Amino acid sequence: MKFKFIYSFVIFFIVLIVSFSCEKFVPASPSDEDLLEGPISGLSTQEINQFLRGDEAFNEVFTTQNGLGPLFVASSCGACHSGDGKGHLLTTLTRFGQVDSTGNHFIGLGGPQLQNRALPGYIPEQIPAGASSSKFTPPAVTGLGYLSAVSDESILSYSDPYDLDGDGISGVPNWIEIPSYIIPLPNAITNRDRYIGRFGKKAAAYNLLHQTVNAYNQDMGITSIFHPFDVYSGLEFDPEVPTQTIHDVVFYMQTLKAPIPRQQNDAEQIRGKEIFNQINCSSCHLPTLKTDYSPIQALSLKEFHPYTDLLLHDMGPDLDDGYTEGNAKTAEWRTPALWGLGLSPNSQGGQYFLMHDGRARSIEEAILWHGGEASNSKNLYQNLLQQDKEALIKFLKSL
């Protein structure tokens, strides 16, 4: 009898403790500033629901059953942008066939993108003889909604094509032709029927819909109402992904939060920020931009800190792969946003794969690959004291 009482009491006590403290026994969430995932704040319930649908679609895995390939690079958006961050060399893609602004002359031979993987029984694509090529490592997809809401007027205001200020840095937009399904921004600025591209390594995608449709088609071999042509056969297919799903994915990327800066009060980090400005990194990696009106209210008229000017810059012969897109020259690359740089190893397998093709294995190595318009800044960096270099890199990792 005594034991029954003790036994029942012990069981009751254990159940009581566990019931009241379940949350204490499970792993805690990482700090928000250490994650790239998550929506921007201020979304409505309806917008949050669309964000969640987009999140699910972003990570949908395509197989032979739902349209993958037969030639492809990856089988889901999430495969290239793990945790919404930068990608790994595993999913680095290859583009080929264009050397100047006259366009890609290898479209009929599988260009512009190499599908280097194939379903069993198929043979992956090869780069045709005579075609120049370049490798592109997947970028992070966070904060893209902010970049998409910057006005053309703002982007043009950062441009200095004739280097009138004499700082050695010009910066030009990539004027591109846009597909018929793209609706230009209300205040879009055109130049001989071409629009300002802002996404992609060469700024050859006009907006996130353009980028997403191309990725479905060229990366995964998935046809859509926007791009119904199969990459393998070249024939027009029924859409393999619903139109609503594409809109959900676009919305997801538009509303992914911007990376949250860290260690903002650290003295070394503050000194690093000063050095960043002193050696003119900030001339191209503009710290602060502002959004124009956006139909997503949470993105409208917001100041944000991406560290890019969305313009093309000549980066010198070492980074000239002999391939280009749109109106860009082969040595020109769009300034990549630096926000979230410190979190890159969390999506790149604990290592850095920086620059357009992942060739740089550290931030310092990436700085040293800079040339062309960035030569002066690189030289200034090389002349810094070691502790100043470390402060600068600490600042870059805090973004």
Added chain:
Amino acid sequence: MKIFTYIFKRIFCFLLLTYFKLEANTQSDSIQFFQKIKEDTSRSKLNMDAVYNRPFLSVGKLPIAIGGYVEANTEYAAKDGVSNGFSFQARRLTLFFSSTIAKKLKFFSELEFEDGVKEINIEFAAMDIEFHPLLNLRAGILMNPIGGFNQNHDGPRWDFIDRPISATQIIPSTLSNVGFGFHGKYYFNRWIFGYEAYLTNGFDDQIISNSLNRTSLAEGKHNPERFIKSNSGLPMFTGKIAVRNRKIGELGLSYMTGVYNRWKQDGLILDSKRSASIFALDFNTSLFNQRIDFVGEIAKVWVDVPDTYSQTFGAEQFGGFVDILGAIYRKPILGWDKAKILIGLRLEYADFNQGIFKETDGNISDHIWAMVPTISFRPVGTTVIRFNYRYHQEIDLLGNPPARTGIIQVGFSSYF
């Protein structure tokens, strides 16, 4: 308002867990009108005997005996601190039917309802014809004898709520296929030797084309046509040898291999023949005067994945688990004369993609490890009430920081 929600959530949680405890305590034996054929708990059984070694009910002179088991639990899970709260899970309701048709002719079937009615499977429906104790023909839907868990998977036998990851995702337990083969046993003093060898239908292309985005033999079970035709047109071989010493324990070695892909259709060659193979080693023993049981299994998988396909689908996998379990209390409790309280620990690991990235020469990750402490209460041998805490870390393909998951589970499983 927040404090009320907080208290309400905890009271609700408490009531749920208390409910499970009371439910377990108030079970009554309602089957006394039937003749109960008890499970044979002698130490002369191998894992391969598990299919018949279950408690059955025989009613009057009916030629058929029936049995089954049920498993249900509640759990609270959180991955990297994000939880969707509590869930109740009706994991399995399994029904057995066995019949001795005539002398040396036996039939057994096992019908399983998994996750409610989400999956309804015939796990076993085979006839045994005994020519000699060393030569029995088995034909029908049979359990492929790969590893130990696949053959010996009934919930009430295990003191852990979740099945081992390696036994369900490396070895795709429970795996059954249609085919035939032979099995037999030989006894010699303290030793028992057993073998099984079957030809069955095999896997299909889904093992390297699935929404998990990794090689998964378990995905090959989703093809409903596998009980009608072989995807490759070729049989899959499964063989096992096992040896048990009544004092030491059991050791089993098993191997399964077969072509999984549709390499030919209408006489036209579509692809080369691609095989999937598993080698498994399973063991169980009791040490320290049979106070502590050790049960484990390791398995290695080889799959012929085309070089031009995605490296996310690995050509090699490896995994295993070990359960350590001991009774800490064996005395009558609340009227159950042979009640036991046990504590134990499961350690498990599964690497879904063993290999090197072609692009970097770096290691491909995609693995998971887990540890699961358990406290279980067995009012009778055929019923177990289990309290588990599962902690596991999943590393993705690229080797990014792990996703950490904690799961608190309370549940029961019982033969009936």
